[in-house]
Amino acid sequence: MTNHWNLPHLGFGIGLRTTHFGEILAGSPAVDFFEILSENFLDTGGRPAYVLDQVAERYPIVMHGVSLSIGSVDPLDRSYLAKLKALAKRTNAKWLSDHLCWTGVSGRNTHDLLPLPLNEETLRHTAARIRIVSDILEQPLMIENPSTYLEFEASTIPEPEFLARLTQEADCGLQLDVNNVYVSSVNHAFDARAYIDAIPRDRVVQYHLAGHTDKGTHLLDTHSTFVKDEVWSLYEHAIRCTGPQATLIEWDEAIPELQVVNGEAQKARDATVRATVGDLVHV
Amino acid sequence: MSEHEEGVPSQTLARSEVASPGLARMQGWMQSVVTHPDGAEAGVESAEAGVHFDAGRLGLLVKTTGALTPLERLAIYQEMHLPRMVDALASDYPMLLSLVGREAFEELVAAYNRVHPSRSYTLNRLGDRFPEFLATHGAARGRQVRADLARLELAMTEVFDADETACVSSEEIAAIPPQAWSRARFQPIAALRLVSLETNAHALFSALRAGEAPVASRRKREHVLVFRRDYGVRRRALVPAAFALLQELVAGETLVGALETLTRSRRSIASDAVGTWMREWITDGLFARIQPG
Secondary structure (H helix, E strand, C coil): CCCCCCCCCCCEEEECCHHHHHHHHHHCCCCCCEEEEHHHCCCCCCHHHHHHHHHHHHCCEEEECCCCCCCCCCCCCHHHHHHHHHHHHHHCCCCEEEECCECCCCCCCCCCCECCCCCHHHHHHHHHHHHHHHHHHCCCEEEECCCCCCCECCCCCCHHHHHHHHHHHHCCEEEEEHHHHHHHHHHHCCCHHHHHHCCCHHHEEEEEEECCEECCCCEECCCCCCCCHHHHHHHHHHHHHHCCCEEEEECCCCCCCHHHHHHHHHHHHHHHHHHHHHHHHHC | CCCCCCCCCHHHCCHHHHCCCCHHHHHHHHHHHHCCCCCHHHHHCCHHHHCCCCHHHHHHHECCCCCCCHHHHHHHHHHHHHHHHHHHHHHHCHHHHHHHCHHHHHHHHHHHHHHCCCCCCCHHHHHHHHHHHHCCCCCCCCHHHHHHHHHHHHHHHHHHHCCCCCCCCHHHHHCCCHHHCCCCEEEECCCEEEEEEEECHHHHHHHHHCCCCCCCCCEEEEEEEEEEECCEEEEEECCHHHHHHHHHHHCCCCHHHHHHHHHHCCCCCCHHHHHHHHHHHHHCCCEEEEECC
16 A cells, blocks of 8 residues: 555654764664754754765655644744755755644744644644645655543544645645554553554554653653564554555654664564564465 | 734733734744753742743643643743753863863853743854953952853854865965965964963863863963864963064064054064964964965
8 A cells, every 4th residue: 555645655664863963874774764853954054964965865854843833823844844955955855744732822832742622623734734834845744643641621622633634635644653542542541543544544654753752640651662563563453554654763862772662663564564564474 | 913912911811812822922832841951840830931931830731741730831831941051051161161170160161041032043152251241240259261162162162163275285385485474364274263361271171181180270371273184172371472462463464564553552472483373373274365466
């Protein structure tokens, strides 16, 4: 199964992190693709930019942002978008993504991925802004479902239905973060598999996988450890729904050696094989 | 009035109105709560949040599901806010953190965040005003050295991120006629900063980075050249006359003009010293272009 735009299945990648720069440049490790945190490379002309140029020559790059603030009522930051576009061109990025969230209002940036009330007003507002962003970037935007720790009484649309309608009204894609689905499902007591089942299959262009932390009363999306078994199981379910899609391991705290992170990417490859072979057996 | 500029006082809202309160009010309210320095409860009860929703409406805004109350759910976000800012500034000011210790550093960041919250898409710009803030905040004892250390670290961050510019080549230098040097103008590379300090913050920085016991801070004028070469940030202490000369050159003055300025300010410079400095700066790759006079 392919996706709405026939964007390529890039394989099983990892995030490009400073701690691995030396190893990547020295050894050209067997990584399918790298995802960069866009904001880390927008305003630097030093070593990070040099390393990124080297990596982009050898590997496919995708860009993942945290400051688009697509749900905010503040105006879109046009200079930020211009820089994103320039970076995408420089790295020949296969696609760009950011989160269904807002990060601040009144000119302030909390640098958190804050939740939105999921209702008709937010849907109209967010879809209109995604269309503007896509026009400026001249390519479709991929929207990621965030981990959330609260829900608003003002929400009237379940999250997967909201995402499905958003893809239609904004003509955007989805970067489905399976760990985020799981974290939110525990935090808000919903059925994670039913969530996956309600996602429009052809709009999923990339998966994210990461580790989370159990805080006792809730799960926290920390990207600080290995992907949990429950998330692997949910990922296989998702792959059975959408078919294989580019999948990325996020690891942002207590980052281990590159081969450990890449080992998680290989587990994703194995899980994809299990899910798709299982499909064939059922057929 | 646009759909995001509702002006209905929160006290007059009926439940149905609260159920669809508008994104602008919801976001203004939540930001007030999760960025409040004294906790989510204080945030909910704050005047800033009250502009949008009365504290008594919390249960009508945030769902009560599972083990956590609405306030506890807001607290998850609020409790991550300041640590995120602390981590960002700790990354930019590691030696300042070493000097003052974690607890004092967190207090300084909390105070700074109240005055200068992030307004950029990147946390890399969060600390741009930290040195000037430190010059007037925190305990009076050691204030100047903290501000100086921060100025030095900010310069290093700027140099780290500056655009890469090729330095003038040896062939270009060889092509400059000897008589053209005195009227030549020197365009610096982007990754160059000159930092003048009121204290021995540079010596302190070196000791802290080496993991040595910090030297005692004291008043002492220090002049530091910060530049990048082969993507590494380098520091070099300069004598006052060398610092003043380089300052004039990077500001666009000719060599002879710069020396005249220094003479007028009664700085004595040995003639052979100028040649030594110039050779060193050219070898260090400080100039992107030399325009012969």
